[in-house]
Amino acid sequence: MTSGYLGTQIAIIGENLSKVNKVYFNDQKAKLNPNFVTDNTIIVNIPSGIPSEKQDLIKLYTNNDSCYYTFETKVPTPIAKTMTCEYVKDGDIAQIQGLYFINEENSPLKVTFEGGFEAEIINSDMNNISVRVPVGAKPGPLTIESVYGPARSLFCFRDNNKQTSTTHILMDNEDTSWNTWGLSAFGNGGGPSDRYLVLEGQLASWAWPANALQIYYNNPVRQSIVPEGQSEIADLALRFEVYSHEWHDVPLLLWFSNLVDTHDVDGNQAQAHWKPYLNNGVKSNYVTDGWVTITIPLTDFKYSKDESDDKRAITKLSDLVDLHAMFFGPADGESNVKLWIDNVRIVKYK
Structure with a gap:
């Protein structure tokens, strides 16, 4: 097993594991239960917290030593649930709400409107994005892309029955x-x-x-x-x-x-x-x-x-x-x- 999603329970198999007292997935500390730590196995849940940096590592620590293993902590792609207002004019600020809006320095968050128009991000946090609607933006779902991949919004910008058959x-x-x-x-x-x-x-x-x-x-x-x-x-x-x-x-x-x-x-x-x-x-x-x-x-x-x-x-x-x-x-x-x-x-x- 080389990867797992947030919150998933996994088993770490090896030798001399009984002295491990700390486990990190990237920079997120896992909660260890001594009853699930033996010399050959550690059963642990991947923390639900989102890493501040995508390192793809498990880090094991004892009082005297440490070792790292390659392991991908899978974070969902962005989920854009709603806009404060779905009808915003070109050049004005639109507010987007959702989950997993991860904006890393080396892999910045991107918001693209229908027609391939990338928006200027004014500010963002894990659950909110403020963007300036690009000139020429067309009706339709937005594409939000983080270091963990792209995803389409659950809503349609300037929703209408010409571009959304269920509207x-x-x-x-x-x-x-x-x-x-x-x-x-x-x-x-x-x-x-x-x-x-x-x-x-x-x-x-x-x-x-x-x-x-x-x-x-x-x-x-x-x-x-x-x-x-x-x-x-x-x-x-x-x-x-x-x-x-x-x-x-x-x-x-x-x-x-x-x-x-x-x-x-x-x-x-x-x-x-x-x-x-x-x-x-x-x-x-x-x-x-x-x-x-x-x-x-x-x-x-x-x-x-x-x-x-x-x-x-x-x-x-x-x-x-x-x-x-x-x-x-x-x-x-x-x-x-x-x-x-x-x-x-x-x-x-x-």
């Missing part, structure tokens, strides 16, 4: 033919991709919101947003970009339907109740630092209007025809909301 854009707000009821308002300038929804006004407990505080995506093609057989419901999520300037109270209710010209919060559809202002039972003003990407798994759609029923579920892809949203529910009093939304889509997120 289905409902509203990019450039075309608003879906807004047949005229419920929503729109803004221009400062959005991740030009035009965006503007939800701005006053909220109160169980108060019917103004038209501009509601969304009704009345699907003009009258068929499921996601084709049958393409994905499992458990693997899908509603995703969109948000810029929250102010939001203190009252949940945003979201639900899908397959009803013609019907916008009914009292129906039997499974709803998601988004409450980012509520953390551990405490309400505070939800304000984002610019645009951020929000992901709501379709399995989170399970409530009735007043949450007296939390066992509902989306069970059929054929129900994903129209999308509805409105601020509605209990509140501590009156409050203002100013929330911008763009690039509403259904994605395969796992």
Whole structure:
């Protein structure tokens, strides 16, 4: 055996091993159990800590001596899980979150956007990378490469249904033919991709919101947003970009339907109740630092209007025809909301 992954248990076979009192894998010290150390065998787990330098050595120490053996400690390739905002303009800073972002001096971390555009890394640690989006970057997954190899991101930058077959854009707000009821308002300038929804006004407990505080995506093609057989419901999520300037109270209710010209919060559809202002039972003003990407798994759609029923579920892809949203529910009093939304889509997120 000449290699092993972090956390793997291995057996070191040899002679005169009983006096070994320290074992290192590269610069990471392993925990020795005396019950698993004999004259001919040491059973030990490769430490889970990531080496600060790729040396590919096991180091054995006694009180008087030491010896080194070639052994590759395998570290996974980078796992890029999310971006703070998937829609970032050329030249702006994008934030990437994940695992195993190892940046060695002799083998620097690399981030490459679709089209072969390598990004300037502003800063990084093991779980975060800040990069400047290169001019000309194209939609698609990123490639993150460390000394342990390259890997594609789990998300797609500027995700759209033209380059990702499992992504289905409902509203990019450039075309608003879906807004047949005229419920929503729109803004221009400062959005991740030009035009965006503007939800701005006053909220109160169980108060019917103004038209501009509601969304009704009345699907003009009258068929499921996601084709049958393409994905499992458990693997899908509603995703969109948000810029929250102010939001203190009252949940945003979201639900899908397959009803013609019907916008009914009292129906039997499974709803998601988004409450980012509520953390551990405490309400505070939800304000984002610019645009951020929000992901709501379709399995989170399970409530009735007043949450007296939390066992509902989306069970059929054929129900994903129209999308509805409105601020509605209990509140501590009156409050203002100013929330911008763009690039509403259904994605395969796992």
